[in-house]
Amino acid sequence: MKLMEEKILSEGKVFPGGILKVGSFLNHNLDCDFLLKVAEEIASLYKDSGATKILTVESSGIAIAALVGAVMHIPALFAKKHKTTNIGGEVYAAKVHSYTHNTDYTIVVEKEFLTSEDKVLFVDDFLAEGNALLGLLDICAQAGAKPVGAAIAVEKSFQSGGKKLREAGLRVESMAIIESMESGNVKFRP
Amino acid sequence: MKLMEEKILSEGKVFPGGILKVGSFLNHNLDCDFLLKVAEEIASLYKDSGATKILTVESSGIAIAALVGAVMHIPALFAKKHKTTNIGGEVYAAKVHSYTHNTDYTIVVEKEFLTSEDKVLFVDDFLAEGNALLGLLDICAQAGAKPVGAAIAVEKSFQSGGKKLREAGLRVESMAIIESMESGNVKFRP
Numbered sequence: 001m002k003l004m005e006e007k008i009l010s011e012g013k014v015f016p017g018g019i020l021k022v023g024s025f026l027n028h029n030l031d032c033d034f035l036l037k038v039a040e041e042i043a044s045l046y047k048d049s050g051a052t053k054i055l056t057v058e059s060s061g062i063a064i065a066a067l068v069g070a071v072m073h074i075p076a077l078f079a080k081k082h083k084t085t086n087i088g089g090e091v092y093a094a095k096v097h098s099y100t101h102n103t104d105y106t107i108v109v110e111k112e113f114l115t116s117e118d119k120v121l122f123v124d125d126f127l128a129e130g131n132a133l134l135g136l137l138d139i140c141a142q143a144g145a146k147p148v149g150a151a152i153a154v155e156k157s158f159q160s161g162g163k164k165l166r167e168a169g170l171r172v173e174s175m176a177i178i179e180s181m182e183s184g185n186v187k188f189r190p
Numbered sequence: 191m192k193l194m195e196e197k198i199l200s201e202g203k204v205f206p207g208g209i210l211k212v213g214s215f216l217n218h219n220l221d222c223d224f225l226l227k228v229a230e231e232i233a234s235l236y237k238d239s240g241a242t243k244i245l246t247v248e249s250s251g252i253a254i255a256a257l258v259g260a261v262m263h264i265p266a267l268f269a270k271k272h273k274t275t276n277i278g279g280e281v282y283a284a285k286v287h288s289y290t291h292n293t294d295y296t297i298v299v300e301k302e303f304l305t306s307e308d309k310v311l312f313v314d315d316f317l318a319e320g321n322a323l324l325g326l327l328d329i330c331a332q333a334g335a336k337p338v339g340a341a342i343a344v345e346k347s348f349q350s351g352g353k354k355l356r357e358a359g360l361r362v363e364s365m366a367i368i369e370s371m372e373s374g375n376v377k378f379r380p
Binding site for chain 2: 029032058063080110113
């Protein structure tokens with residue numbers, strides 16, 4: 001998506017360690033007009049997918065997920081983050097390793113909101129190592145729900161998440177795919 | 191807002207201790223079609239406010255905030271509950287006491303995203319003791335930004351937040367105001 005690449009080039013800030021800051025429009029200050037265009041693009045790509053539900057993880061996936069849900073007229077479910085694995089009640093849970101913070105956390109979804117009838121479109125702001133998405137796939141499998149694909153705002157193809165997920169057979173559509181960010185220069189996959 | 195009251199009556203679940211669970215449409219599984227209607231109502235109420243920015247707190251305020259921002263064509267900024275490695279630079283911070291979890295936490299907003307030029311509309315899913323909103327007001331004051339009002343999905347008028355904020359001169363518009371939930375019966379303010 002040309003618009004996403006332009007936005008990253010004009011507003012993104014690159015920091016050492018492969019960190020791209022896009023807080024001015026994607027995950028702190030939300031440029032809602034821009035994100036609605038992103039949501040419309042995602043909805044268009046997945047219009048024939050039969051998706052019945054958006055699935056994301058709090059917090060930074062929620063805004064895009066809600067907008068995609070509004071455009072596609074389907075609900076958006078967000079998995080909640082817990083610090084402990086000791087979770088009771090009727091929930092599906094999966095452990096996720098955070099590459100950024102080098103720590104593990106657990107994501108949970110209440111069972112009543114995800115069933116074997118659901119066809120699930122994953123939405124998230126970033127795809128790097130893909131651990132959050134693998135956790136969501138795990139939760140989907142527990143529910144017997146069918147994944148139809150993933151829609152990502154920004155993928156970093158120099159990390160392994162996108163490769164892993166595509167090799168596992170998941171359709172992954174990223175609005176921008178960053179190949180490298182060396183010396184602060186963002187290079188996109190053509 | 192009649193639609194919000196009907197939704198609470200048909201899908202809300204009341205638990206002891208004044209807890210209302212609305213995870214089926216508001217803060218876990220998001221009914222995006224419904225939330226867009228809520229956002230349109232909020233945008234209509236504040237159409238002459240001159241608001242330049244939505245301000246909310248992660249996580250459960252983000253979905254409504256993003257939708258209101260999309261309808262009003264203004265950005266939505268969400269305060270983060272923990273300082274992460276992805277937040278660099280200077281931040282405004284405020285301490286918030288969580289009534290639900292009986293613990294304190296800090297909310298932060300990067301200074302560059304809130305300035306003295308901003309007219310701020312607060313958006314959140316719940317208003318009970320009002321502590322999160324007081325934290326956002328504190329952050330606004332630090333930035334020199336002007337609050338124009340608050341838009342709340344569900345207010346509990348048997349807790350003191352709404353009263354405190356209105357007495358402090360803030361315009362507060364709640365889509366549903368719950369007066370009592372005794373014996374599991376939800377009663378709205380007429």
